Each structure stands twice: as structure tokens, then as C-alpha cells.
Amino acid sequence: MTNVTSPVMSKHFSLSELQTWDRFTRANFINSLSGFKSLSLIGTVNSKGISNLAVFSNIVHLGADPALIGFINRPLSAAPHTIRNIQETGIYTVNLVTESMYKQAHQTSAKYPDGVSEFEMTGLTQAYRDGCIAPFVAESPVQYVLKFEQVMPIELNGTFLVIGSLQEAYVPAEIQDEDGFLDLAKAGILSSLGTNGYYKTEKIATLPYAKVN
Numbered sequence: 001m002t003n004v005t006s007p008v009m010s011k012h013f014s015l016s017e018l019q020t021w022d023r024f025t026r027a028n029f030i031n032s033l034s035g036f037k038s039l040s041l042i043g044t045v046n047s048k049g050i051s052n053l054a055v056f057s058n059i060v061h062l063g064a065d066p067a068l069i070g071f072i073n074r075p076l077s078a079a080p081h082t083i084r085n086i087q088e089t090g091i092y093t094v095n096l097v098t099e100s101m102y103k104q105a106h107q108t109s110a111k112y113p114d115g116v117s118e119f120e121m122t123g124l125t126q127a128y129r130d131g132c133i134a135p136f137v138a139e140s141p142v143q144y145v146l147k148f149e150q151v152m153p154i155e156l157n158g159t160f161l162v163i164g165s166l167q168e169a170y171v172p173a174e175i176q177d178e179d180g181f182l183d184l185a186k187a188g189i190l191s192s193l194g195t196n197g198y199y200k201t202e203k204i205a206t207l208p209y210a211k212v213n
């Protein structure tokens with residue numbers, strides 16, 4: 001066994017060192033370590049018909065057939081409204097974020113009281129389509145609708161994996177390649193890092209399916 005020699009001068013951090021840091025510094029470090037994420041606004045409505053909008057970045061593709069997409073919801077004390085509305089109404093929209101709207105998207109993470117719509121608080125425009133009761137963000141060029149399927153509590157830290165199945169998608173025709181690939185960068189979709197870093201996207205390549213040899 002040889003020691004790994006890194007090509008860059010890396011600084012080493014052990015868990016015991018991270019645990020000596022204040023909680024904000026530690027959270028910022030750990031939240032960025034796992035890399036860039038999908039920057040999405042989830043639109044829901046409660047049982048009284050009041051809309052809710054919140055930014056989520058821990059969104060993950062779970063499978064294409066059936067088409068399942070999950071997201072991690074923080075403990076209920078920190079993020080109570082989206083998950084409750086999803087469980088009450090069974091339907092929600094996901095709206096990808098561009099440069100013209102990322103500041104308003106960020107502002108939706110403020111802890112507005114129950115029954116206050118983040119659309120009104122941020123000035124993002126709520127829109128409705130095709131009989132879907134959950135609101136879309138009109139400014140977002142890439143939107144999709146999920147039907148609630150399952151919530152899996154993660155006992156380790158009180159978070160939840162919320163799983164939905166894809167029902168509808170609204171995408172600009174010009175960003176779709178012939179093979180179905182969606183070049184989200186062409187629509188100006190941003191990426192996020194941690195809970196306060198926002199990045200532009202730029203495609204460098206699309207590669208063929210990798211085969212042995």
C-alpha cells in the first residue's frame with residue numbers, strides 16, 4: 001500500500017476538528033462538500049387554497065421508469081409547510097431557477113408564517129396550468145408536476161425523503177436535443193452550492209453511453 005499523493009496541496013480536516021468549529025462554519029463547509037445541486041422552487045397549496053413556495057436544492061433523480069424524483073425535507077420544525085401541503089393535496093410543482101429570479105428564490109427560504117404566500121412576499125408570479133391545483137412560478141422556463149407517492153423519515157437526523165412521480169413537464173422546445181437530453185444551461189438554469197452559493201451553468205460535452213472497451 002502506498003500513500004495517496006494528491007496533485008493539489010490539500011488541507012486535511014478530520015471529523016473531530018470539524019466538531020470544534022461553530023455550527024454555522026461547520027454547516028457551510030459540510031453543505032458545500034457534496035457539490036453543486038439543482039436549484040428548484042417547490043410550489044404547493046394548502047387545504048384552504050393558500051399557496052406556498054420554497055427553495056429546495058437537495059433534489060435527486062430516483063429512476064426514469066417509473067419517473068421518480070425525491071427531495072430531502074429538513075426536520076418539520078425548520079421546514080414545515082411544503083411537506084405538509086404535499087401530504088394534504090398530493091400534488092406539487094417544481095420550477096427551476098434562472099439568473100433573473102435567484103434572489104427572489106433565495107428569499108423564499110425565510111421563515112414566513114403559515115398562511116403567508118411567498119409569491120406575495122417575493123414578487124414571483126404564481127401561475128396555473130391544465131387543472132393542476134399547485135402553483136407554478138411563471139418566471140421559470142422549466143417546470144414539472146409531481147404526484148406525491150411516499151415519504152420516508154430518516155431517523156438518523158429527523159429529515160424526510162419525499163418521493164413524487166412525474167406527471168407533466170413544461171420545457172422550451174429549443175433546449176431539447178434529438179435524443180431527449182435537456183440542455184438546461186441553454187435555458188439559463190442555475191446551480192446552487194450549500195444554501196447561499198449560486199452558479200451559472202455551462203455544458204462542456206455530452207458523451208456516448210460508456211461501454212467496456
Ligand SMILES: Cc1cc2nc3c(=O)[nH]c(=O)nc-3n(C[C@H](O)[C@H](O)[C@H](O)COP(=O)(O)O)c2cc1C
Nearest residue numbers: 054055056057058072073074079080081082109195
Ligand atoms: C439554496 C437553498 C437550498 C435549500 N434547500 C433545502 C432543501 O433541500 N431541503 C429543505 O428542507 N430546505 C432547504 N432550504 C431551506 C428552505 O427553503 C426553508 O426551510 C423554507 O423556509 C422551507 O419552507 P416551507 O416551510 O414552506 O417548506 C434551502 C434554502 C436555500 C436558500
